[in-house]
Amino acid sequence: MSTSGADRKTKWDIVSEIPSLHGKVAIVTGAKSLEKADKAIKQMKEDNPSLARDDLLHPLALELGDLQNINTVAAKFAAEEKRLDILVNNAALLARPLDLDKNGISVSFATNHLAPFRLTTALLPLLKKTAAEYSGVRIVNVGSDVHLKLPPSIQLNNIADFNQSFGSTDSAESNLFRYALSKLANHLFSAELQRRLDAEKVPIVTVGLHPGYVLTDGANRHIDKYHSDIRESIVVRSLSPLDGALTTVFAAAHPEVWEKRDLYGGAYVEPYGRIEQPSEDARDPILAANLWKSSEEALQRIGA
Template identity: 30%
Template structure:
């Protein structure tokens, strides 16, 4: 249980930041996917409002992240702020960004894996991985593991569980488990029933491109991966003082939906009962990152500032182990979580 059961769907992230100001003050915080009008910018502004020791904003587009940085500097001129360029779809960029973060600080108290994409046509990363799986999961997997030494250092001095890894997912994870037999969705392979996506999908959600690509299903797979990744981290990191949580921020009008056509956008409007402002959309991230009461729970996944259960395929320990090994294979490096 969280410490504020009154927090919910319409709670503002700015309110959460004020309530847990002591958990921000003096801390080193890194947020990925920071761009104007998005959840990342609202999350960054709300962290900045309570005097962190260092706020690092990571984004793949310099102009966009600099726009947010300017807003923060204008509102909170005393906050120490750094910018890191990070393209989570490129493993080369990820390694460069992690090295830059290590030059900026020797510890990291809070990592918010906020960045994500949603595309409707088949694309691949430079490494040949399906773009959504590569950017939404493999990217944060590699970035987080490369930053673990900084998180471990913070974990040694912070109260247990105050050092945190927060990863944003989506309620859409329920539509698909990990398709280990065909994670790139290339087709031509027999997919076991337990790996196949939810059927039947209706309307625009069921539409595929001419080459058989369904962006909704591949997005869902990547979001299941976010939860399984966090589930695996929870198995090993608490002994090192590090907590990990994942969350669905809600339905928010951001640039994430810029590739959707009118039909797909209309269907999303039908299934989402409430559309949040970016400030409301950042609230669950801030609860996950800051609420001390979470250290006394077994929770994994939050929605509307409270714990709930993800789909069973997103907390399967066998799938979590398989995903970790597959992820190591795809980045060409093994990571030991035990020390």
């Protein structure tokens, strides 16, 4: 059952209803290198000259595959910025074989969940400080509806659970399930973070979302490598990168999310702003609390 946002006349209502964000500070993860970040910033400045004139966009040197370095990056950002109004955890790896990072953790799970978990918790003091002075602070975690494909009764109590193979280290189904596991973790993190913020009476809204199937350059390469035989069926139901950004923009900046924060806080949102029902596991507060605990323990064990 969907609620709120469903009655929008068109997706472009979202764009027209976004207020000025002048004075706000935001982080959006996603660029795989400073070169790509610089390229994106250059394009945005060309499209919006006011951004270039006021020097409002800057790259953030953040390697999400290096869990030990995230605290350092967050501390440097907090030392240089007086506020943080919007944090969008957008970066993610698509389905891939089971490979482990230098810490012995699934690369998919480490990059897609543990990295944004560590970045967010490291920046929480600055986010809370901002929320105490200004309204509208938000944390947006970009997940996926692929979490709905997981078998039920998932456990996330330790690194072994993070590294589960789903029957194979490299098959189309097991690779998809590993990606789905990391996206389930994103949604559980959103819900648990909101519960903790509410318990502390901190006025921050956390939203988890599925942006749609977005045909980015990376998605195109992934399709060519793993799903070339069904490319046409994938493309026909995919969104352009511009359309794929709209749900994230809605969650990060639309007034409705703040005005109805009791509704959107910890919610699962799909294009273009509809609150939908996530999986049963994604709604399990015990699983969410266990994931928070096991995430902290894993990061502490590896010194991150």
